[in-house]
Amino acid sequence: MQVLCAGDRPAVPWKNGGGLTREIAAWPAGSSLEDFDWRVSMAEVRADGPFSVFPGVDRVLAVLEGRLRLAVEGRTAVTLTPDDAPAAFPGDVAVHALVEAGPVLDLNVMSRRGRVRVRLDRVDILAPQIVGPWTSTVLVIAANGPLRVVGLAERCDLERHDAVLIAPGGEGLLLEATAPALAYVASLDAA
Numbered sequence: 001m002q003v004l005c006a007g008d009r010p011a012v013p014w015k016n017g018g019g020l021t022r023e024i025a026a027w028p029a030g031s032s033l034e035d036f037d038w039r040v041s042m043a044e045v046r047a048d049g050p051f052s053v054f055p056g057v058d059r060v061l062a063v064l065e066g067r068l069r070l071a072v073e074g075r076t077a078v079t080l081t082p083d084d085a086p087a088a089f090p091g092d093v094a095v096h097a098l099v100e101a102g103p104v105l106d107l108n109v110m111s112r113r114g115r116v117r118v119r120l121d122r123v124d125i126l127a128p129q130i131v132g133p134w135t136s137t138v139l140v141i142a143a144n145g146p147l148r149v150v151g152l153a154e155r156c157d158l159e160r161h162d163a164v165l166i167a168p169g170g171e172g173l174l175l176e177a178t179a180p181a182l183a184y185v186a187s188l189d190a191a
Contacts, residue, residue, distance in 0.1 A: 002166075038116045040107070045104040059091045064106060065082060072094075123184070128174055139166070141161070146178065151171070
């Protein structure tokens with residue numbers, strides 16, 4: 001288990017001034033926006049505007065704070081809040097975001113089409129819960145508060161927005177919290 005602390009992520013302002021992004025993890029390590037296989041980040045969306053276009057990339061987006069209306073070319077617009085399931089859409093079509101209540105904090109998972117399959121699950125933790133097992137790389141993100149992640153040989157405590165990266169082949173994880181909590185589990189599998 002590799003803990004990825006929220007406080008260690010540098011904020012990168014957007015070119016259009018509408019927000020900023022903090023990368024949680026990417027593969028291969030050290031890859032850029034042009035050559036990643038997968039990338040997971042959190043973004044603060046401060047203003048309405050278009051999303052960046054990423055040819056050959058698929059995206060899954062969850063809203064952690066605020067309310068965001070997404071208009072994806074060729075699809076019916078959807079409104080996302082912290083209570084909603086993540087929305088999947090191609091990264092190479094026009095997408096426009098409208099901040100209905102903000103600023104919005106989102107969780108964004110991007111994967112190179114044909115190289116990686118992604119699944120992003122929302123996990124409400126009202127009592128200790130087992131998730132997994134997986135054959136893929138897994139990233140668990142504490143969305144709204146402290147969370148304990150327990151594996152067979154290790155455990156770690158996450159604070160709000162921290163994440164833990166787990167190598168392929170895990171037997172499953174126990175997720176625990178002292179109060180109702182929300183986590184997202186991203187499974188990142190080679191295609």
